[in-house]
Amino acid sequence: MSSGEPLLELRGVQKSFGAVHVLQGVDLTVRPGRVTALVGDNGAGKSTLIKGIAGIHPFDEGDYAFEGGAVHVKSPRDSNALGIEVVYQDLALCDNLDVVHNMFLGRELTKNGVVDEDTMEARARETLDGLSVRTLTSVRTHVAALSGGQRQTVAIARAVLWNSRLVILDEPTAALGVAQTEQVLKLVRRLADRGLGVVLISHNLNEVFQVADDIAVLYLGQMVAQVEASTTSRERVVAAITTGKLNEGDAA
């Protein structure tokens, strides 16, 4: 397929919610420095797959390897420790907290046992500036007061605040306007160019072909194929998403 040791490798992962068998033996490979797009129809299991990677709904079965070694990810702390950051589809922000506290949620910096508000605020500001976020006037605003796009930015900023190895974004552009979408896609590309692994979930194939290096197609809880973007076409991907079959000659 492509060069580089895989950052993340899933083999045959399974996940059920009660009687619903959502993931039925899914394989996924994410390489550093590449954007892997994860596509599939509504309910295909994309969000469930990344929640398993993040450890908030651990997989029932299957192999999970990170940087070549088998790991056990059973809680968000485990995935954070590996350097995996996730921007969830529903953003997972606390409306009653300000931007700073949301960005450091669960990982607040302390000095002498006291939350170090100043350093946190300065670093939050820095990170947001690094993402060239212009619309946020104060990082002390409560998240409830932000627009959909601003909330999205906060969620993304939270993911890049830490020295992450793998950033997963679940439909990060769904709520964004044209200019903001463009910014997020540029950011996604920048992260990969910095050598991080990036997984991008999106329903917008224009976006996918614009930034992705690899495309993984999920169909009803099964991985149809993972292919290089340059070797396939939009029509073939659409067919794979809707029928669950990829035309001959595309599979890598």
Next chain:
Amino acid sequence: MSVATEEIHDTQDARSRATVRGLAKEYLAKLRGGDVGSLPAILGLVALVIAFSALRPETFTKAFNFGNLIQQSAGVTIIAMGMVFVLLLGEIDLSAGYTAGTSAGVMCLLLIEHGWPVALAILACLVTGAVIGTCIGLIVSRLGIPSFVVTLAAFLGLQGVMLTIIGEKGSIDSGEFVAKLNSENLPVWLGWVVAVVLVALYAAATFRANRRRRRHGLNSQPTLLWALKSGFLAVIVGLIVFYLSVERSPNAHIKSIKGVPIALLILVGLTLVLGALLSRTKWGSHVYAVGGNAEAARRAGINVPMIQLTCFMLSSTVAAVGGIMLVSYSGGVNNVTGGTTILLYAVGAAVIGGTSLFGGKGRVVDALIGGTVVAVIANGMGLLNQPDSRKYIVTGLVLLVAASVDAISRRRAAATGRV
């Protein structure tokens, strides 16, 4: 370009915030946005004090009554402070009153019947509270039973435990030392020393924080606002201590009563300690996070059951402190300690002060303010020779008004996008 425009913005901000008018404008904008905090409670308190002072100038405004009011309300207010931690999670503790009663009962029993030293008996009281809180917290967080049901069961059960502890006699004395806690006063000079130290600490701490923020290049409170706040605090604290330092005994030649009540010192101390726990520690941040969005907190790696457990533990331990103040005021534990309206007043105090029953919003100082409102109503109505019936009706109405203010400010906040 963005940086340039922002800088212009900042300097404009700084200039407008350097005047009293600019500050007032900023504050009004915040209020209009629905961020009212405990302002309604403070306004209500002022209105009540004015009303009762006009109706009963000869008794209500007396320093004697003022001191008495603080001691009367200390128990409920402290229970309310503990309750804030549980309310912040969107949970409730209906058993807090009898947790106070049971813990205090254990203390009195050990002190009087078993002759334990005071320190050990008080420790046992706190441990009893902590154990009760641990049980409730474990059931709520591990089994996922709604706290309303669990603490309703505890409310009934603990009442039985308390009656068992008291036994046949119907009451146990609190002993001399405990009785003093909620009846004696600090020497006048010590009251002043404490006041000066408190104000100085506040001014110095906020000044240093501002300087540090400026050095970090962060937005800081304008020096004018700092000066106004510190000055205002100094005046209020000064007035209170002054008023409490005058002789307020009706028969001063028999027994002199003056100075800051020990109860007030305990109230302020608890407010500072519990407030710092909530606003300064990582744990406190997590409490707000769980109250705001438990799923987001869980995904951020916060141990949600542990936060729930510790909040119930703390709440019940603080309730035990409230229990000490209750038995100290009434001279001992009896079959109504922690019962009747104590719990409802405590929840009411927290809510009136601005704590939301929906979780995620509230401060310890809210309980102090709300507790004072409840106490003023009870005290003032008593002086007006109003029967209990009217007192309950008025308190109920005030609680309803407070809850409406919460709901309305929420709707307002939703409209402007704040919480």
